[in-house]
Amino acid sequence: MNIHTKFFGEVDIKEESIIEFPNGLPGFEQETRFVLLDIDEQSIYHSLQSVEQAEVALIVTNPYLFFRDYEFILDDNTVNLLDIQNSEDVVILSVLTLKDPFKDTSANLQAPIVLNSKNNKAKQVILKDTEYETKHHIISNGKGV
Amino acid sequence: MLILNRKLNDSIQIGDDIEIKIISIDGDQVKIGIDAPKSVDVYRKELYIKIQEENQEASNTTNDLLNLLKKPNKD
Numbered sequence: 223m224n225i226h227t228k229f230f231g232e233v234d235i236k237e238e239s240i241i242e243f244p245n246g247l248p249g250f251e252q253e254t255r256f257v258l259l260d261i262d263e264q265s266i267y268h269s270l271q272s273v274e275q276a277e278v279a280l281i282v283t284n285p286y287l288f289f290r291d292y293e294f295i296l297d298d299n300t301v302n303l304l305d306i307q308n309s310e311d312v313v314i315l316s317v318l319t320l321k322d323p324f325k326d327t328s329a330n331l332q333a334p335i336v337l338n339s340k341n342n343k344a345k346q347v348i349l350k351d352t353e354y355e356t357k358h359h360i361i362s363n364g365k366g367v
Numbered sequence: 368m369l370i371l372n373r374k375l376n377d378s379i380q381i382g383d384d385i386e387i388k389i390i391s392i393d394g395d396q397v398k399i400g401i402d403a404p405k406s407v408d409v410y411r412k413e414l415y416i417k418i419q420e421e422n423q424e425a426s427n428t429t430n431d432l433l434n435l436l437k438k439p440n441k442d
Contacts, residue, residue: 228428229428229430229433245408247422248415248418248419248422249418249419249420249421249422249423249426250422250426261433261436261437262436262437263437266436267436277426278426279426279428280422280425280426280428281425281428281433281436298405299405299406299408302405302406303406317421317422317425318425319421319424319425320425320428320432320433320435320436321432322431322432322435324435327435330418330421330422330425333418333421333422346418346422348408348410348414348415348418350410350411350414356417356418356421357421
């Protein structure tokens, strides 16, 4: 099926690649269906693009490329909601807030996106009682790529 | 918005399975107990708003900014 995207014009996506966010995303509660589109050739950065709203797209990345020691406990609520059976199926993504210059770009480590790659269900989890913040510079704090 | 008067140890029932109880009152601090199913996320409002705002800001990416990702080490 063809969808309108924020960065890549009209894109043909496969129905089975659609990721379902049963609760939407904070700030975009109405959007429950997204796809991941690669941005760079190394496939480090992706656009989490709403299937319905072209203008809704968040840049996401694998946080472990930048923050090797990143860790948090996945609550039972999320495990149940996403029907996670096996920890190996879990994919973690962090939302980036891009800035120019690039060194000001930050990752939101307080609200990781948890994806069950088995059924393509996902949720942006909001961590409570954590030291992680919504803005961690990926260059200075992380090791960079 | 529905506004209710409640005293210490009084509760509010929302739907079948959510109970909100006034646990203690100390000046302008109110301690509230919440009984809700695990499928319901409960957050302090300011935390949820913070994440909403961060997502909104993150979604303001322009094509110019996106180009930075193709050469991320060049500043």
